[in-house]
Amino acid sequence: MAQENIFFLPIRDVCQRDVVTCPPSMPLVDAARIMRERNITSVVVSEHDAPIGIVTDRDLRNKVVAPGIDPGSLLVSDIMNAPLIMVREDDFVFEALYRMSRYRIHRVVVIDEQARLCGIISNSDVLRLQTRSPQQMLYEIEEAQNLADLKKLHQQVQNLVLHLLGTGVRTSNMVRLISHLNDRILVRLINQLRADRYADLPDRFSFVVLGSEGRNEQTLTTDQDNAIIYADTLSAEEIKAIEAFAQELIDSLIAIGVPPCPGGIMAKNDFWRRSLGSWQETIDHWLADSSPKNILNGSMFFDIRTLHGDATLEAAL
Structure with a gap:
């Protein structure tokens, strides 16, 4: 099997089915004893046949041994990780890899359509299937320090993308993976800019992606389609700060290799950066006047997805 195709295996085909569980009320020393006897590194915490948390060997080291806490005084519920990061058994392997990278964990619990525990998958399980994984790329994105890193x-x-095109992978599966990776690059860039230069930026705004990007359908030559929605209550000074941020963000995206939108559908342009009230009026105008331009703008904007910021602004449109 081509290595790239491993990303699109259903998780049910590669996850471990023999999952050791315990109730949250179990004494922690008993759970640790089970882990030692079974030679495992984690125990899934289950209540009423539903997974609710997980305890790992790292939790024992970092939360109990290192602080010098008496394990005999603790229950499993005292140190378990919750809420639980989970995937469904019919998700693809790359979905599990994405969540492991996103939450900086080494395993995710697998559930079925009824949300019942049916397995667990770790990064080691995937690495046994291949020698090269997109998980490393996701880690590198999260650790990128500058524009040069992100450009690379x-x-x-x-x-x-070029590799996948030659493997026979279904286009719908490929574009979903590419969208995940591009999302992480964009979010990392936004976080870098906010930390380095825009720490005082107001929180009441959202950076949204539109069109194919909003639908998670990105491919090799996808350009930028994005906008900003900000709260009606922002001051003139705060709006000015968002404008400066948008200008630098879009210019930085171009610098790392993301093409600008030929039609100018980018948050650096005033038309695509508005208050919530202004966007509501604009959308009403598009719906009332079905000119070709309004139909085009509306078709782009109605495929909308908040990538960063206050998602309630998108919901209020």
Whole structure:
């Protein structure tokens, strides 16, 4: 099997089915004893046949041994990780890898359609299937320090597309993976800019992606389609700060290799950066006047997805 096709295996085909569980009320020393006897590194915490948490060997080291806490005084519920990060058994392997990278964990619990525990998958399970994984790319995105790092990673995503095109992978599966990777690059860039230069940026705004990007359908030559929605209550000074942020963000995206939108559908342009009230009026105008331009703008905007910021602003449109 081509290594790239491993990403699109159903998780049910690769996850471990023999999962050791315990109730949250179990004494922690008993859970640790089970882990030692079974030679395992984690126990899933279950209540009423539903997984609610997990305890790992790392939790025992970091939460009990290192602080010098008496394990005999603790229950499993005292140190378990909750809420639980989970995937469904019919999800693809890359979904599990994405969540492991996103939450910086080494395993995720697998559930069925009825949300019942049916397995667990770890990064080691995937690495046993292949020698090269997109998980490393996701880790590198999260650790990127500057535009040069992100530019290199963006090119790696493009190279991955070329690899996948030659493997016979279904287009719908490929574009979903590429969208995940591109999302992480964009979010990392936003977080870098906010931390380095825009720490005082107001929180009441959302950066939204539109069109194919909003539908998670990105491919090799996808350009930018994005906008900003900000709260009606922001001051003139706060709006000015968002404008400066949008200008630098879009210019930075271009610098790392993401093409600008030929039609100018980018948050750096005033038309695509508005208050919630202004967006509501604009959408009403598009719906009332079905000119070709309004139909085009509306078709782009109605495929909308909040990538960063206050998602309630999108919901209020």
